[in-house]
Amino acid sequence: MKNKIPLFLLERPAPESFARSEGVLKMPFIEKGIHHLADVIKTGYIQWETASKDDFFQKIDARVKILFLLFYVVIVSLKRDIAAQVVIGAFVFILALISRLNIVAIYKRVLFWGFIFGFLVALPSAFNIITQGEILVPILRLSKHYSFWIYHVPEEIGITKQGMLGVVMLTLRVMNSLALSFLVSFTTPFPEIMRALLMLKVPDTFVIILTLSYKYIFMFAKTVEDIHLAKKSRLASRVSNAEARRWIAGRFAFIFKKTQLRCEEIFKAMVGRGFSDNIRLHGFRQFTSRDWSTGIVLCLIGALLLWI
Amino acid sequence: MIVEKFLELERINYSYYDKIPALCDVSLGLKQGERFAVIGANGSGKSTLLQIMNGLIHQSEGAFFFRDKEISEKTLKNKSLLRYFRERVGYVFQDSDVQLFCPTVLDELLYGPLQLEINEKEALDRAFEVMQILNIENLKDRPSYMLSGGEKKRVAIGSVLTMNPEVLLLDEPTNGLDPRTQCFVVELMLALSEAGKTLVIATHDLSLVDELHARVALLSENHRIETVGPSEEVLTDTELLLKVNLIHEHMHSHGEAPHKHRHSHYFSHKH
Numbered sequence: 001m002k003n004k005i006p007l008f009l010l011e012r013p014a015p016e017s018f019a020r021s022e023g024v025l026k027m028p029f030i031e032k033g034i035h036h037l038a039d040v041i042k043t044g045y046i047q048w049e050t051a052s053k054d055d056f057f058q059k060i061d062a063r064v065k066i067l068f069l070l071f072y073v074v075i076v077s078l079k080r081d082i083a084a085q086v087v088i089g090a091f092v093f094i095l096a097l098i099s100r101l102n103i104v105a106i107y108k109r110v111l112f113w114g115f116i117f118g119f120l121v122a123l124p125s126a127f128n129i130i131t132q133g134e135i136l137v138p139i140l141r142l143s144k145h146y147s148f149w150i151y152h153v154p155e156e157i158g159i160t161k162q163g164m165l166g167v168v169m170l171t172l173r174v175m176n177s178l179a180l181s182f183l184v185s186f187t188t189p190f191p192e193i194m195r196a197l198l199m200l201k202v203p204d205t206f207v208i209i210l211t212l213s214y215k216y217i218f219m220f221a222k223t224v225e226d227i228h229l230a231k232k233s234r235l236a237s238r239v240s241n242a243e244a245r246r247w248i249a250g251r252f253a254f255i256f257k258k259t260q261l262r263c264e265e266i267f268k269a270m271v272g273r274g275f276s277d278n279i280r281l282h283g284f285r286q287f288t289s290r291d292w293s294t295g296i297v298l299c300l301i302g303a304l305l306l307w308i
Numbered sequence: 309m310i311v312e313k314f315l316e317l318e319r320i321n322y323s324y325y326d327k328i329p330a331l332c333d334v335s336l337g338l339k340q341g342e343r344f345a346v347i348g349a350n351g352s353g354k355s356t357l358l359q360i361m362n363g364l365i366h367q368s369e370g371a372f373f374f375r376d377k378e379i380s381e382k383t384l385k386n387k388s389l390l391r392y393f394r395e396r397v398g399y400v401f402q403d404s405d406v407q408l409f410c411p412t413v414l415d416e417l418l419y420g421p422l423q424l425e426i427n428e429k430e431a432l433d434r435a436f437e438v439m440q441i442l443n444i445e446n447l448k449d450r451p452s453y454m455l456s457g458g459e460k461k462r463v464a465i466g467s468v469l470t471m472n473p474e475v476l477l478l479d480e481p482t483n484g485l486d487p488r489t490q491c492f493v494v495e496l497m498l499a500l501s502e503a504g505k506t507l508v509i510a511t512h513d514l515s516l517v518d519e520l521h522a523r524v525a526l527l528s529e530n531h532r533i534e535t536v537g538p539s540e541e542v543l544t545d546t547e548l549l550l551k552v553n554l555i556h557e558h559m560h561s562h563g564e565a566p567h568k569h570r571h572s573h574y575f576s577h578k579h
Contacts, residue, residue: 005503006437009472012504013395042325049327226406229364234420234471236394251409258405258453
């Protein structure tokens, strides 16, 4: 073997190469994106950890929590006044608080997604072009009004009181629904949620798709992170954003194929251990008095919220 | 006389997700050209240690020096240091699949040299010479997913060798390979060591450590360095190996009588 070692491997790197180039590297946008993708694994771990704690909502049976989620999302959709939405929001906040969840982390997400899917989506409806009413904030005054087809553009364009109330209402609904979902997902381990769905007669195929998709997300994130590290170990200088984009584009299909193959292997392993379309469960947890009493209290509060 | 720190780790701590400890208070010093093995049970932090030594992840506490230059997240933002470090320290991943991300084997071997701005002709020469010693010339146009486990490992090693690093970090280099490929990898490591390369391997294969006659750092299951010493010393300390779960009590029968002894798949034990 010694005789075969190529000559270049016996060469020592030039000592002056340390001073060859100057400057400071900035983390490229693409690299930041990969870091965020890798954070999926961290988030999953944190979620699993908080869900496994022994606090108020964590102790409740997953079936109760799934039914609670469905019931309260329906209530959120049915309530048409802002005060009721605020009360529901406050109630969910108290539940998160007594379950000792990381309030800042959860409500940061609630506010972010609530802003995008609630406020921004509904904002155009605040204008008097869509929602007629009393103008609170005048924006623009045209020389005359315009009408075409079913649309009417008035002389004065502005945000109406009724439109604003609609936007606030929709934003609160989105935020409450998100807070409810986060409350349940952060207090229930994922396998328990799947088990509860099965026991609530959700079709097996649907649960399998959900389970494999969940696993796939983590495998995908892990593969991307590992390949990124392998690339990093052979990178000696900063790669331009354009170059990084080209690499990502070229490698994306490759990574996708790789993780897909891994997923197929997992499915084969499932089949190899006797899986045949039906999920068989073990260790059904019996409802405890705590589950019953919490379920009833949550149900009563829900009914009260519907009534007020 | 001031002695240059070649590869020095000082009180390194690292934990995953800021919660799961992987390394606690690890201090090590490596000399140039030596063969060094980090051994320990699964999950003891061997791979994490190697990744820190390659500047891929960064210690939460402590300091890491390569040739007296501190290597950290902050210092590696300096372009010249990054280049200096990357062209001198190469890392072969445990899972060859993650290391092979280029379209073909040849692209894989050229990736590193081209990153180091070596001219294309020289990079190609290096790639072909490395393919020759690794016996993978016939694979040059193949995509990585069409390679066997042993072929992937050869290509992964080759992809780092074309960069001609001074230090080779090898994570479980013989894991999952057939005996012939294992033998090939060991011979290659010895040849590279004779050529002056510093070899650092992470493994729980004690016979590999013995074959390489490496200096050994033993990581315990609580992620601390238990001892550092020559392989002959560490590998014969059965108490210590038992303590860190690298060997186990093994029960089997001799005729009618059940018999129990310590078992490492490395020692030739006496009955």
